[in-house]
Structure formats: structure tokens, C-alpha cells
Amino acid sequence: MSAKWPLGSEVKHRQVADGTMLYDASRAGNLQADIFDLAQLRQRGLIEAEARGRGTAWFIRMDSRRWVLRHYRRGGLMARISGDRYRFRSEDETRPFTEWQLTYHLYRAGLPVPAPVAARYVRRGDTYSGDIITERLPDTRTLAQAVQEGPQSLLAWISVGRCLRLFHDRGVCHADLNARNILLGTAPGLSTAVWLIDFDRGGLRKPGWWSDANLVRLRRSLEKISWGLPPEHFSEADWHGLLDGYQQGHAQRTLPRPVTSPQTTPLEP
Ligand SMILES: Nc1ncnc2c1ncn2[C@@H]1O[C@H](COP(=O)(O)OP(=O)(O)O)[C@@H](O)[C@H]1O
Ligand SMILES: [Mg+2]
The missing domain is CATH 3.30.200 (Phosphorylase Kinase; domain 1)
Structure with a gap:
């Protein structure tokens, strides 16, 4: 191999x-x-x-x-x-x-x-x-399940956006970014922990339009899931929260970064 x-x-x-x-x-x-x-x-x-x-x-x-x-x-x-x-x-x-x-x-x-x-x-x-x-990621549910169950906090949507940005900044293109491939759990201090799963056909890429295409795909998935549900399960404000988190993720990257632990390896698109 x-x-x-x-x-x-x-x-x-x-x-x-x-x-x-x-x-x-x-x-x-x-x-x-x-x-x-x-x-x-x-x-x-x-x-x-x-x-x-x-x-x-x-x-x-x-x-x-x-x-x-x-x-x-x-x-x-x-x-x-x-x-x-x-x-x-x-x-x-x-x-x-x-x-x-x-x-x-x-x-x-x-x-x-x-x-x-x-x-x-x-x-x-x-x-x-x-x-x-x-x-298995313990005590998690998919973003799709969460939206079906009820409205999510603004903080949760921001955390999802931040998480996506983390991957995109490192050039990770997810081939099927939908609400069933995002898992939510609780992090210390009531914040939401977010994971991405299912990297089938995914890969590392140089910056490009693919990151916007990823977000568009997720937006469609959320619309499809929330269709017919009470509007507060997924609203424009929620999507903007996600986009705000995504933007903040970028701002954070420009701050000095902590020294990475010896266990981590750099990504190269
Ligand atoms: N590591 C994991 N921890 C917890 N749940 C998982 C994990 N991997 C997959 N799942 C659950 O299984 C579902 C299907 O897995 P996924 O990897 O997305 O495969 P596919 O979409 O190709 O069938 C996910 O939507 C999620 O609910
Ligand atoms: Mg999947």
C-alpha cells in the first residue's frame, strides 16, 4: 500500500x-x-x-x-x-x-x-x-435529528459554522455536507460540540468555490429536512448564525494560534 x-x-x-x-x-x-x-x-x-x-x-x-x-x-x-x-x-x-x-x-x-x-x-x-x-461518537445526535426535534440555540448554529470553517480553512472538502453528516453533542459549559462524519469521496483541495458549494448543499439539506416543520425549527436567523460562526472562524484564524501538540500533524492540500 x-x-x-x-x-x-x-x-x-x-x-x-x-x-x-x-x-x-x-x-x-x-x-x-x-x-x-x-x-x-x-x-x-x-x-x-x-x-x-x-x-x-x-x-x-x-x-x-x-x-x-x-x-x-x-x-x-x-x-x-x-x-x-x-x-x-x-x-x-x-x-x-x-x-x-x-x-x-x-x-x-x-x-x-x-x-x-x-x-x-x-x-x-x-x-x-x-x-x-x-x-462511535457518544451522546451525539445528527443536526438533522436536532432540527426535527425542535429549535436549536443560536450558539449551536454558530458552533456549527465555526466547525465547518475549521475544515474549510484546512482545505477539507466534504463531498456530501448534509445535516446527517454533522453530529452535535454537549461540550463543557453548555456549549455545543460539533463533529463531521462520512468522508466518503472527500479530499483536500486548494481554496476555491467548492467551499461555497459545500455550504449551499448543507442549506438545501436543512431546507429539505425542515420542510413542513414549524418555522422556528430552522429559520433565516439560524442560517445567519451559522454563517456568522463561519466568518468568526476566519477571524480567529488570524489571531496567534496556540502551539499544536506533538500528536497533531499538519495538513497539506
Ligand atoms: N462515528 C459515528 N458516531 C455516531 N454516529 C455515527 C457515526 N458514524 C455514523 N453515524 C450515524 O450513522 C449515520 C450514517 O453514517 P454515515 O457515515 O453518514 O454513512 P452514509 O451516509 O454513507 O450511510 C449518520 O448519519 C449518523 O447518524
Ligand atoms: Mg452520511
Whole structure:
């Protein structure tokens, strides 16, 4: 495997019975490929819940470990034709390995993303199917759920905007920035903690219009979700709060930045 970014020694790459696996041994120990076997996980009673994004995500619980497993599936028209299969070009271009590596890189750079645990692809002829496991972010809900449940504080919207700016300033383009890929939790002192998830097809880019396109996509997603709900669940003032946070994020970047901890690595678009 030719990694785009440096990988720590805790990252293992292994051939398994029916595929190839990448995992973080410091989180997963000596992980076996059966962790991707949904039927077996069910049988062992390790699936505690599931959530829907574009596809389904399964919440795994093993002792104190709580992970989220996703199987890559096609959306739209292609779903009926090729379901969960993608054309194989090279290992580094597989969806699970690309997403794993980007998420690993962002996590190490100190950005609010879930820690990646493992990824796998299974090749058959010139196609493959794939899966990824990340650490479950505890006590969170998606921005979509939050909006469905009721109005959010202005501070929460500002925090979302700030978080997005953090990623954009570092050149992180999210290929599907919607309200189901933003998770909210509580941070110390009543403020809202915000994470981004689902970096499938995302990547690092030089500054450009893509950052505006990301915001437009999120705005559409919020409109779609709030359609038919009482207007206070998502208002113009909320969106402006988000944009204010986004702008403030920029202002903050011009202030002297604290010395980064030795654990973090710089991002280079
Ligand atoms: N690390 C995580 N922690 C908590 N919830 C998660 C995590 N990853 C995914 N989820 C939940 O699963 C849903 C689907 O996951 P996602 O990564 O967005 O996959 P996709 O949209 O491709 O199906 C999310 O909207 C969220 O509700
Ligand atoms: Mg998603």
C-alpha cells in the first residue's frame, strides 16, 4: 500500500481470508475480519442499534468498545444495477481505504472527526465491495435529528459554522455536507460540540468555490429536512448564525494560534 500520508506504526495492513484490511491496532487490538460479518455480529448480539444515512450504519458494542460499521452502497439509479460493487483500480483508490486514510489524517491533525478503526475491501474479478468502522461518537445526535426535534440555540448554529470553517480553512472538502453528516453533542459549559462524519469521496483541495458549494448543499439539506416543520425549527436567523460562526472562524484564524501538540500533524492540500 502506498499511503498518501504518513501512517503511524499502529496502523496494520493485512490480507484476510476474503480481502484486505487496514486497522488501527491501538484501538482494535489484533482485529479479525469477522468484525465486518454482519450476520455473525447479529448472532453474537453485538449490534446495539442502527442509523440511517445514505445507507445503514450499525452500532457495534463489544465490552467497552463502541464502533460504527458501514457497508459501502451505491445510491440513486446505480443502486439497482450494481448494488454494493465498485470497479477496482488500485487499493488506494478503494472507497474504504481512501475514506479511512483521510479520516485518520484529519483525526491526527486534531479536527473533530471520529477516530477510524478499520477498513476492508473484498475483491471479486475487477470489482470490489467495502466496509469501514469508526469509533462511535457518544451522546451525539445528527443536526438533522436536532432540527426535527425542535429549535436549536443560536450558539449551536454558530458552533456549527465555526466547525465547518475549521475544515474549510484546512482545505477539507466534504463531498456530501448534509445535516446527517454533522453530529452535535454537549461540550463543557453548555456549549455545543460539533463533529463531521462520512468522508466518503472527500479530499483536500486548494481554496476555491467548492467551499461555497459545500455550504449551499448543507442549506438545501436543512431546507429539505425542515420542510413542513414549524418555522422556528430552522429559520433565516439560524442560517445567519451559522454563517456568522463561519466568518468568526476566519477571524480567529488570524489571531496567534496556540502551539499544536506533538500528536497533531499538519495538513497539506
Ligand atoms: N462515528 C459515528 N458516531 C455516531 N454516529 C455515527 C457515526 N458514524 C455514523 N453515524 C450515524 O450513522 C449515520 C450514517 O453514517 P454515515 O457515515 O453518514 O454513512 P452514509 O451516509 O454513507 O450511510 C449518520 O448519519 C449518523 O447518524
Ligand atoms: Mg452520511
